[in-house]
Amino acid sequence: MQVTPELLSRFTLLKPLPREALEQLAPHAELVRYARRAVALEAGVREGKVCFLFEGRLQGVGFTIDGREVGLYFVEPGDFCGELALFDDNPQPEFVIATTAASVVFVARNPLREAMLLNSSVSNIVGRKLAERVRQMTVQRTLLGLSNIPQRVCGQLYLLVNEAQRKAGSSEIVNPPTHKEIAIMLNLSRETVTRVFQALQSRRIIRRDGPGRLIIADLASLRHFAEGEDEL
Secondary structure, eight states, X not given: OOOOHHHHTTSTTTTTSOHHXXXXXXXXXXXXXXXXXXXXXXXXXXXXXXXXXXXXXXXXXXXOTTSOEEEEEEEOTTOEEOGGGGTOOOOOSXXXXXXXXXXXXXXXXXXXXXXXXXXXXXXXXXXXXXXXXXXXXXXXXXXXXXXXXXHHHHHHHHHTSOHHHHHHTOEEEESOOOXXXXXXXXXXXXXXXXXXXXXXXXXXXXXXXXXXXXXXXXXXXXXXXXXTSSOO
């Protein structure tokens, strides 16, 4: 499928660009489809491109010294990853894999970098994304340091709730991560995550609404477990 300026304009990072700039980027872009668990960006490789997610979901993944997979972040449709390529020629630090079937648009680094330098709005979006990643990974590292496993899982669940929903007292997570994906984020087994979910469901703190929706019915209790004020 040909990548058009219209397709590029759907992505948050590229929306501020004028039509002319999008037309110049389009020949340097390609659309690639991936099956579930396929690798979109390879760690240790100089990719020379930035990845924009059109459909599906991606996950940034690293590995511990003993070879265990650890999830770092998720990428949702309209978002991007691999942005460090815009700043240096060093290898991609983490793997990015498709957690579902996914359609990805790759844009070559050099023309995208030129567009970024000419448009302060694009530079600001990249800067905010980098700051968000640093904060997210700092929190993730804190979760990994918790010895209380249910607290670790509850903390991860609470992080999936956006700020606006936290004020409302209840939340709905659309297309939530699977137990396996959460396990990867927390360096746990899938079975351990499932047991914590079952405990939360038995207390009516969470409930499933089909495969694509997780309802947090009692957000205050989830927060108490996440912060260690109560034990599950």
